[in-house]
Amino acid sequence: MNNKKLLHKTTNSFLMYAVIILMTAAPVFYYICQWLYIYETDEVLLFHKGDFIKQSHQNYTADDIAAWNKYNQNITIVADMGVRKDSIVGKMLFEPEANEEEPFRILYAPVDINGKRYTYIEKRNLVEMEGMVFSVAAMFLFIIMILLTGIIWISKRLAATIWKPFYNTLSQIQDFEIDKNNPPHFISTDIDEFYRLNKSLERLIEKNTAIYKSQREFVENAAHELQTPLALFQTKIDTLQQLDLTREQSELVTSLNNDVSRINRLNKNLLLLSKIDNGIYPEQEIIVLNDYIEKHLDFFTEQAQPKNLTITTNLSNTLSIKGNKALAEVLLNNLFLNAIRHNVKNGVIEIVTEDSALKFINTGPEIPLTEQTIFNRFSKVNPSSQGNGLGLAIIKKICDISHWDIRYSFNNNLHIFELTF
Amino acid sequence: MRREDGLENKIQKISYTDRFYSVFLQNSFVNCNMKILIIEDEREIAQSIQAYFKTNGIQCETAENYNLSLTKIDSYDYDCILLDLMLPDGDGFDILKELKSKNKTEGVIIISAKENLETRLEGFNLGADDFLTKPFHLAELLVRMQALIRRKNFKGSNSIVFNEIVVEIFSKTVTVNDTKLDLTKKELDLLLFLIGNENKVLSKSAIAEHLSGDMADMLDNHDFIYAHIKNLKKKLTQAGSGDYIKTIYGLGYKWENE
Structure with a gap:
């Protein structure tokens, strides 16, 4: 028998559910965060471009543009690259400060300065996002752990309290024997189901004990009641055998005698069995x-x-x-x-x-x-x-x-x- | 099973002693003048007892209810009262109390279908002398009653005489024409049972149950009495006694004066 405890079953299901949800939620959460971050970055890029145009940079001369390009690391104005409308791409670029390739978002947008078409390029480093994802993941793990220990702890506590009356009832039922005079005493409970369970069991036991008792008493009473007709039978045979009997009649009377003593023995034994059942031999x-x-x-x-x-x-x-x-x-x-x-x-x-x-x-x-x-x-x-x-x-x-x-x-x-x- | 616990032994001892006193001055004068009262609501049981005892010269009156019993007890003195505990209009124990309160000295044998230690003890406490559980053999009832009356009327004589056979109850000796017989306990018991039921056909089961006492309820074979009968017969005849033990074919035995 590989029976699990009821409590383990429910706890296991809860734990399983929690783990599955959290595991699937983690990547989804990650991608949503990433998408949100990229979306926000793109918004910022477009905002910067709008700002650039609004600040009347259209009046820039070629020298101004060269100077702009010289002092602005992230925004460069280059000759028209044939870009028709704003487009943003993600790209890995080499970052000299970090000495490695890092993810960037780059906006290519057409701008007109002094009647000439240029391409506006702005890039933004996404490296901050990685740090954020790590913190999110760490927090996530932390939450998972708190949640799981919480679930286990709470269910253990529930075991000790909520299921207590149930296990009490169970052990009393296990110890119950109908032929012993030890009716179970269930502890009171405020849980409706257990209360009903106990009440039903009490009724069931009470009824069966009563039936069993009356059955036992019936055997004893029946055996007792039989004694009188048996006595009648016996005394009549005793009287009968005093008569002047033929051989054949004598044989019949003898066998009647044997029969009555056999019934008598049977009856006495039944009486004894029911007396033992009724526990009238307690002295040790x-x-x-x-x-x-x-x-x-x-x-x-x-x-x-x-x-x-x-x-x-x-x-x-x-x-x-x-x-x-x-x-x-x-x-x-x-x-x-x-x-x-x-x-x-x-x-x-x-x-x-x-x-x-x-x-x-x-x-x-x-x-x-x-x-x-x-x-x-x-x-x-x-x-x-x-x-x-x-x-x-x-x-x-x-x-x-x-x-x-x-x-x-x-x-x-x-x-x-x-x-x- | 008659035995119920240690206390039971005491009771058994009482009734065992009874068996030794089994017979009282057989057929000569005691039985003839005996008058007993049978308090029993089963009329047919009372009648059977009456018929069985009558041939041994015992006069029986019957009462089938509580009130009639009290009237009879008040009006007459009996040698012995056979008392059934369950009466239609009262309790047999109340009759015992009544006897006690009236300082009546009748010996009482309870004959009851109800058998447990409490009933027995209560019966003895209320002054009953013996207890016989239904069903019983009439022969058993007769010897128990004789023993009881013998004890009640004891006036120095303690021997049973049957022609040349003399049984000294207290010393448990048997003599035939003054020759002492060497009988076992069972044989003596058997002899008293037979003499007590003179002229009655005794079935093997009645004898076996008498001899085995409280073990009787368990025995399913009564053949062991053959040996006792045979030995007793032999010892008696060898000592010169008449052959009073008759074998009734198929039925059992009978003690009969030749």
């Missing part, structure tokens, strides 16, 4: 996982008996972690029962504690599970299994809210669930 304490595992090993060994599983433990590292005790126990129970449930006959379960990790390693079907989906709710590898597809989702949820990490891997035909703290 230090839990020694080894103690819990050792204490309940008998129970799980008993559960593993029908499959004749061998459970080995290597609990040499003491795992003392901080978290909610009830949830940690649910987590361990689920991991343990998971390893039993998905095991094969005469399989093994190995529980290993490491520095800050706990591993449940078990035999099972010799195909790896897909890590991406196993932790999803109701994702069942074996659709006919008695599990309700919530066990791993609960494990994941507990890890998420406790900031632990659960990973699955498949190695040497062994399924490994690794919990890191």
Whole structure:
């Protein structure tokens, strides 16, 4: 991703525009100055000529003209060169004082003195103009620099002030999580667009949080409400099985019994998930996982008996972690029962504690599970299994809210669930 | 999941102790004279409990609302009250308060669909003796109730006698014709559960859930009880007891006098 900041984008465009305008303006400015200067020079030349005629220089004799020519460096009267009307040309002439060629404007004009036609020639040095152009250019550069630093400085300042509420909003939205109870608090702003943005976001978040909350409560309420019909169901089955049943009827009642306890388990798990979602397990304490595992090993060994599983433990590292005790126990129970449930006959379960990790390693079907989906709710590898597809989702949820990490891997035909703290 | 946090353990301990007191002087005199009140707005649940308990000689009265419950509590003394917390015209907790204010000593078992730590704690604080979450097995309710009444009526006797079998509750010993049996904790628990539900067909799930306590909600396989049943049966018969544990094909087990 090569994303630029909004501010850089606008500043860059401004800078680009300014530079282009100034760059193109510079030569144009130069030529206009030059043209103006030449125009003014030409005006002066024509003015001088008009003055010459007005001063009645028509009365000059040939000697006067020679004398004029002798004392006037810039204006010379020469014999008619065939000039019909005033004409001005630009020419490079050698300037002895500067010892180099310099630009001149030269006026050729016909004048009549004592009835004889002469040509009036006046030249003016343009060298002063070069100096002026240099000063203009220097000034121009100076202005460009002031302008550019001004633009950069102002836009930087704008970043700090005008965009502040925007970036504040942005970072709050980034941190926002709908399942955590931390609604964003946008800072107030006097910029209409940002104000509207904040208001819309607030409304959006409020509405979605409300929907999310009612959805969560719905799950919890639904699960609670189901308890009563389940109780009816259960008590009636209990009553039914006291009757004198035929073999066929007994089998039906047994399977009903299994069904109701399955629904019950599912319901309890849904209730647990929604309770975790609703954050009713806030208490944190230090839990020694080894103690819990050792204490309940008998129970799980008993559960593993029908499959004749061998459970080995290597609990040499003491795992003392901080978290909610009830949830940690649910987590361990689920991991343990998971390893039993998905095991094969005469399989093994190995529980290993490491520095800050706990591993449940078990035999099972010799195909790896897909890590991406196993932790999803109701994702069942074996659709006919008695599990309700919530066990791993609960494990994941507990890890998420406790900031632990659960990973699955498949190695040497062994399924490994690794919990890191 | 029944466990909710550290405090929960305390509650669990209370109900675990109950299980050890599970049965009170079986079938001889206690059950016969027992009279309990079922406060439950679901009429059919109340009826099921009533029917199940009746065959064990327990007399049940029912009340499906708050006002009727108060009237009945005022008029009679019960051995035990089964209390649903959500009633159409009132709160079950108010009934507990009422009992307390009238210095009534009835044992109370809350049976509620609502299950969370706060409800439990409040129930216990208001004087309830046990808490059972719906749905429950009738067999479980029966032994919990027997245990409760046993504790309430305790008058020095602490043994359960079934023919040649004697269970000493406090010392947790079982003798058959004065021969001491070496039972595991689970086997003792199972024995008390079976005797307490004499003549009742107990499903595997009811037994499994009773034996696994707060882990019950997670178990999807109840086969582990076979081993316990088998061992208990063997130990009892080897000690010369009658074979009271009957296997009901497909369904489960039944404790039955031969």
